[in-house]
Amino acid sequence: LQEVLLAALNERLDLERPSLEPFEAHVKRNWVMHETVSLHEGWIILLALERNPVLRDVDGLIDLQALSSLRNTRAIEEQGRAQNGGAAGVHLQAGEQLLNWLTTPFRDAPESLEDQVRWVVEHWQHFLPESLRHRLLRALDRAAEYHAPREGGPAVHQGPGWSSSEDVERFTEDSDWMTRCVLIAKHTCVWLDQLSTTYGQAIERLDDLPDQALTELVDRGFTTLWLIGLWERSSASQTIKRRRGNTEAEASAYSLNEYRVADRFGGVEALDRLRERAQALGLRLAADMVPNHTGLDSRWMVEHPDWFVQLDHSPFPGYTFNGADISGDSRLCVQLEDGYWNETDAAVVFRVTDKETGHQRYVYHGNDGTQMPWNDTAQLDHVQPAVREALIQTIIDVAKQFSVIRFDAAMTLAKQHIQRLWHPPAGDGGAIPSRSTYGVSQEDFERLCPEEFWCEVVDRVREEVPDTLLIAEAFWMMEGYFVRRLGMHRVYNSAFMHMLRDQNNAGYRAIIKEILATQPAILERFVNFMNNPDEETAADQFGTGDKYFGIATLLSTLPGLPMF
16 A cells, blocks of 8 residues: 555656646645655655555554654644745645545545555556556455355356357368267266166176167167266375265266276276277267366376476465375375365365475366365366377377267366466456466466467367367356357257256247357257256256156257257
């Protein structure tokens, strides 16, 4: 505040500006242009701060008792009378006018320091030094980080975002089979266990799947089988869940060690045999790809630790890391922040120690800024070219094994959200705690991340593994952008599930009519679904009676890709 007021004071007393009022020249002459300039500037600023009602509630920030003694202005008055031939009254009157102007933000926003800073940035930006304006914006970002609700709970559900005014249109052409795709998702661990019970025998590997189970899917009209959780998972993820009390928990299917079919499912050999049998029945296979993060102890964390968003120190001094090493790799020591274990905090970073060198890193957990950090994940830094290229190579490898790839949380890798979440410019931060401190300018971000990651993915897959269907799990009103501008074949349409579950039938009907009237091609690019791996089951959301049957009928007959 002192710096802001000093900048304002210097601006107001700048005789070069034609808008100055007559009293300012008088103040300039009698208050500033003499040997005691520092005394007078400091006196004005302290008196202005003393008039700020917000500071009265901030104990210790400013000594109001000491300031009150400054109300005795006899020394200043006598000095002014001596310099002005007795015209101290005019001198003090000009000073009071100046004080009234300096304290305008305090009067216009008397209840909130944040609102005062916003007022200053908006109304005084033309004379604030750029470095000071930058710091004020960062201060607002940090306040936004502090106050952002992160308790989870149901999100606000909106219709899909789309626009017919995009300047570039990049619809990717479908193969014939893509237009007839009907997708069934199966949690691999759960499904194998269910089939073991059904058939009365141990079914543990992919090539153990009975022909009858595959034939049943085809007979019901499904053309693609999405096997969730195929990849080798993070050992740390399972350790966290079991230490939290779930002694039978598996690691998360979205906290991965590497993109290798897990040994427990028979590895790549079992996958190859399953694919051959499924193809003979006309059934394609689909897999997940999780491009925004890995597990805490992933292969990339061992081999390429610099690829992650990190600091060489803890972003908050109160964080402590005294818990057990949960790494599944003997080369790393991985420790969660202690608040996770005692349920007092949800830290945004975890600590990784290289056991050979002793080097420590504080790596950010995966996070989309809407709820808590995902505490069994490590966030990749997508402004690094090496990271983007490694992801693209991984996607190409997955495409060589699966006809359909579903990209988890794809919207977090759109340029605007890479920037917003992890590298925000001043004034645009607040999504992830502490990241506004380490943001970059718009110019630097454009240099680091010149193109949309997903455009390059679509182009490279089309060139190297053609005939692969790419599905984006994308929300945040970006559905139209992903298919029209980024070239994804299909994009999630969560409005279908949310609006029909809530029986907002009129609202969903209006969405369909509007799209048909302006950009009907969008409809056939949607993936419509009644539940998702991280949602309640379809039976929980729609029941098992007429409502379920009615929504399933819409799901099967509307344009787009039905996903069950």
